[in-house]
Amino acid sequence: MKLRIDLKSLKFKIWIYFAVFAALLMLILWFLQIFFLNTYYQEMKISQTKKIARTIMAEYGRDDLIENISALSYKNDMYIHIETSDGTIIFTPGEDDKRTGAVGPALAFMKEMSKVRNKLLKNQSNTVSIILPEPRSNMNTLAYGAFLDRTPGEEVILYIFSPLYPVESTVDILASQLVYVTIISLLLAFALSFLISNKLTRPIVNITKSASKLAKGDYGVIFEGGYYSEINQLADTLNHTSKELAKADNLQKDLIANVSHDLRTPLTMVKSYAEMIRDLSGDNPEKRNSHLQVIIDEADRLNLLVSDLLQISKMQSGVESLHISTFNMKDTILSILNSYHILSEQEGYCLCFQCDRDIFVTGDESRIKQVISNLVNNAVRYCGEDKKVTISLTEMTDYIRCEVTDTGKGIPESELEHIWERYYKASTNHSRNKSSGTGLGLSIVKEILLLHHARFGVNSVVDQGSTFWFELQK
Structure with a gap:
């Protein structure tokens, strides 16, 4: 049996639309997770660093500042250093902080702090951020600086250094995982769209078949609904239409039968009495007049019947108008x-x-x-x-x-x-x-x-x- 696909059918279009929608979702997921992950990670890291800097700036001057900064430093994997413009250290991580290598923390970022301080002093704003590349480890560092106090000669500067870890390995893992997710999602989308389109179009196909029977004069046909209210309403409407058509068809047949009967009777009478006048009562004035009166009465009856039928037809067709x-x-x-x-x-x-x-x-x-x-x-x-x-x-x-x-x-x-x-x-x-x-x-x-x-x-x-x-x- 040759498989025929109607490209304009509702079933095919629902199936295609659903599949295209799923493919677009997968495409968006690929772009977000693969192509924009590095940029997104960097933007989120900068945003997080700025948020922590605002927290420190808000708490500057409180007694528990040092304790809170230590907690933020360890929790967010950051190096936080605070010193005055003349080099007096207010806060720096302890010597046991192993995140900066074998040398002490302050020495490890001495050159970077100098870059940040120089740019901060030249800048009119209270904050500055720099991405510092590290060719040896291929791991960049986000350097952030802000004034906690900008009194001339007594400036207090906040330094935050946050490593930007390479995400290439993470991207590779996500890519291999997304391949399976994409295949499974597309297969499920195709299968689900096929089932939904079949479920939606099956009652419509059944209604179409029943409508074809109705068009051929089978007014007793039953229209079956489906799983949806709109289709059930359509089926109910068509069932009512079928009943009304059957009723109209019966009325038409009855009308033809009754009119035929009512016309036949007076026509038979007219013919019979005309023959009687011709054959029997033509020379008898009294009988002739009686027979002629019957013909006249039957003709009046025919005229009344035709007039009534014409009047009803005009009113039902909307031709007859009222004079209000x-x-x-x-x-x-x-x-x-x-x-x-x-x-x-x-x-x-x-x-x-x-x-x-x-x-x-x-x-x-x-x-x-x-x-x-x-x-x-x-x-x-x-x-x-x-x-x-x-x-x-x-x-x-x-x-x-x-x-x-x-x-x-x-x-x-x-x-x-x-x-x-x-x-x-x-x-x-x-x-x-x-x-x-x-x-x-x-x-x-x-x-x-x-x-x-x-x-x-x-x-x-x-x-x-x-x-x-x-x-x-x-």
């Missing part, structure tokens, strides 16, 4: 109920409106009329034996609430969330009005109220009736 204005909600409802007087007179329906004063709202008046008309039509179609429908309008602090209540069979709780879907009809609803609608009334209500950003819902109890309600902001 402020209007009297009470007058709007009264104008709607005027068209139902014939039902009250001829069929005994009782439409009761409860509102004691004018209430003004902001919205699209024609669309709100359509909402109320659809809800009232729905209530009239499914009301109980008493044929009573109640419309109530209540004003709250920030909004108004409109309710349409019937006394019909009610809707089971398990079906309440589905009644806003296209063509859905609750199983327990029994229509009193046999002239069925298009099955899109509540879907249109939902879309209009969503455009108004209104809250809406239904409360229903089986065998007691239903109350459809919505709330509009003032």
